[in-house]
Amino acid sequence: MISLLQGEILLVAIVTSIACVMPGAFLVLRGVAMMSDAISHAILLGIVSMFLWVQKLESPLLIIGALCAGLLTVICTEMIIVSKRLKKDAAIGLIFPLFFSIGVILITRYGRNIHLDVDMVLLGELAFVPFNRLVLWGTDCGPYALWVVGATLIMNALFIKFFYKELLITTFDETYALFAGFSPIFFYYCLMIMTSITAVATFDAVGSIMVVALMITPCAAAYLLTDRVPALLGLSVVIAVLSSVFGYFFAFYMDVSIAGSIASMTGVFFVGALIKSVVLNKLA
Amino acid sequence: MISFFMAHYTLFLVMYGASLFGITAGVLGCFALLRQQSLLGDAISHAALPGIVAMFLLTHSKEPWLLLIGGVVAGIGGVWCMNIVVAHTKLKKDAILGIILSVFFGLGLVLMTVAQKIPVGSQAVLNKFLFGSVATLLPVDIVIIQAISLFIFLVLFLLWKECCAYVYDPLFIQSVGYSACVIECVLTGLLVLTIVVGLQAVGVVLMSTLLIAPAAAARQWTVRLSSMMILAGFFGCISCVAGVYVSACVDHIPTGPSIVIIATMIVLFSLLFSPVRRIV
Numbered sequence: 085m086i087s088l089l090q091g092e093i094l095l096v097a098i099v100t101s102i103a104c105v106m107p108g109a110f111l112v113l114r115g116v117a118m119m120s121d122a123i124s125h126a127i128l129l130g131i132v133s134m135f136l137w138v139q140k141l142e143s144p145l146l147i148i149g150a151l152c153a154g155l156l157t158v159i160c161t162e163m164i165i166v167s168k169r170l171k172k173d174a175a176i177g178l179i180f181p182l183f184f185s186i187g188v189i190l191i192t193r194y195g196r197n198i199h200l201d202v203d204m205v206l207l208g209e210l211a212f213v214p215f216n217r218l219v220l221w222g223t224d225c226g227p228y229a230l231w232v233v234g235a236t237l238i239m240n241a242l243f244i245k246f247f248y249k250e251l252l253i254t255t256f257d258e259t260y261a262l263f264a265g266f267s268p269i270f271f272y273y274c275l276m277i278m279t280s281i282t283a284v285a286t287f288d289a290v291g292s293i294m295v296v297a298l299m300i301t302p303c304a305a306a307y308l309l310t311d312r313v314p315a316l317l318g319l320s321v322v323i324a325v326l327s328s329v330f331g332y333f334f335a336f337y338m339d340v341s342i343a344g345s346i347a348s349m350t351g352v353f354f355v356g357a358l359i360k361s362v363v364l365n366k367l368a
Numbered sequence: 369m370i371s372f373f374m375a376h377y378t379l380f381l382v383m384y385g386a387s388l389f390g391i392t393a394g395v396l397g398c399f400a401l402l403r404q405q406s407l408l409g410d411a412i413s414h415a416a417l418p419g420i421v422a423m424f425l426l427t428h429s430k431e432p433w434l435l436l437i438g439g440v441v442a443g444i445g446g447v448w449c450m451n452i453v454v455a456h457t458k459l460k461k462d463a464i465l466g467i468i469l470s471v472f473f474g475l476g477l478v479l480m481t482v483a484q485k486i487p488v489g490s491q492a493v494l495n496k497f498l499f500g501s502v503a504t505l506l507p508v509d510i511v512i513i514q515a516i517s518l519f520i521f522l523v524l525f526l527l528w529k530e531c532c533a534y535v536y537d538p539l540f541i542q543s544v545g546y547s548a549c550v551i552e553c554v555l556t557g558l559l560v561l562t563i564v565v566g567l568q569a570v571g572v573v574l575m576s577t578l579l580i581a582p583a584a585a586a587r588q589w590t591v592r593l594s595s596m597m598i599l600a601g602f603f604g605c606i607s608c609v610a611g612v613y614v615s616a617c618v619d620h621i622p623t624g625p626s627i628v629i630i631a632t633m634i635v636l637f638s639l640l641f642s643p644v645r646r647i648v
Contacts, residue, residue, distance in 0.1 A: 347474020
């Protein structure tokens with residue numbers, strides 16, 4: 085059977101996957117899924133510059149820095165799109181590598197003796213999660229990452245619960261939302277803030293590539309199986325949790341990268357959903 | 369002059385390789401930009417990882433051209449999967465790109481951890497793949513870049529008319545009897561080839577910039593495809609040469625990121641000040 089240590093890793097993986105799915109569903113519905121890729125890379129700049137300033141890896145300022153970098157990416161990208169000089173995909177592909185590059189240069193130039201490298205942000209290491217404990221008043225309260233990711237999950241869930249209606253109409257009908265008095269731009273940025281926070285909170289556990297896998301793939305798979313938003317959210321959570329569990333055990337028994345294995349597992353579920361939807365379409 | 373050249377032989381070699389690659393990527397990037405496939409480069413460069421590692425696992429060799437073949441196969445596989453999903457679902461294009469990118473990369477990571485158990489050691493391969501290292505371009509890499517560039521320019525020269533027509537009006541090219549599928553395959557194949565070659569120079573995250581930035585900058589200065597390509601090649605070349613030069617002169621500046629920053633600066637300058645489509 086699995087030990088307590090492995091249980092903690094699995095728990096962090098599951099909570100992470102649920103937290104990622106929530107903004108992910110709306111990113112996929114809005115057709116801005118690649119922004120998650122852009123944001124999860126660009127936060128490197130925020131993390132590095134804040135780290136160089138405060139010299140501590142656990143500081144909450146790191147999250148704020150990363151959030152600013154994520155938002156700055158979105159704003160710069162939007163500015164280029166609005167100017168109509170470049171198409172959306174070119175604007176996304178242009179801005180985030182710039183931020184990422186500045187981050188890499190800062191690390192190599194000023195941070196060579198620190199416990200922060202680019203591999204860590206890109207790939208993460210779920211297996212190290214239990215070693216960084218949160219200790220409050222002398223008592224061990226479990227892995228630090230579990231609390232960070234858990235708080236993000238609760239925040240995302242509350243945001244979706246309270247602004248569900250607004251998110252829904254700004255996603256599907258911007259003109260109607262404007263008439264009804266909800267600013268589509270405001271909710272677009274809310275969604276981007278949610279994506280940035282989630283990417284920051286999960287980066288040291290799972291890395292930015294797996295954030296992309298968990299944000300997009302389960303939701304896209306669910307999108308193939310249903311066309312109702314509540315069902316889509318529920319199905320995505322189920323697929324994400326199953327991917328984390330199967331992915332974790334696959335990684336555990338084969339002794340391979342946990343993050344990579346979970347990302348691959350979301351792909352397996354997507355292929356399953358694809359086959360099911362194609363077969364259903366053929367029958368109908 | 370000759371003694372100066374000899375003293376900086378490695379630098380010139382690296383500059384030559386990088387600039388040649390910059391030209392090729394810039395020219396091909398024009399097609400990607402005009403067909404709104406800029407992020408395809410990002411997806412393909414991530415999708416190449418499992419192929420590269422699988423080739424390493426199969427052959428246990430670090431021959432660049434062998435790994436290259438693996439990368440090209442996986443890259444084409446990624447595009448093929450993408451086309452299947454596009455054909456069978458109503459999913460938006462960028463969600464599909466994200467899926468291919470992250471799932472293939474995840475698969476690559478899994479294979480990578482398998483490869484790490486082999487005593488030959490593969491951590492270096494992963495690092496080179498992720499961040500690239502122009503500074504370690506070997507003469508054999510330069511030969512590969514030369515051959516691939518020559519091949520790409522030859523294909524473009526021979527199929528120039530067809531490619532132009534296809535980019536602007538895919539229906540027209542079909543109506544006059546050409547197969548759109550063949551041209552599509554040729555263009556995508558060339559793109560995959562360029563990306564996989566470029567991975568070891570600039571790395572996976574920064575590869576997409578070399579495709580997008582020169583073309584995006586060139587687009588601001590002209591409305592003709594031929595002059596756009598020449599300009600894009602020029603911008604790509606300039607960014608690579610300047611990037612290599614900066615990272616050679618200043619300590620602890622990696623080459624890939626410095627190339628990216630210079631290329632993006634050229635785009636921002638073009639966006640703001642080009643006479644044809646300027647913002648300011």
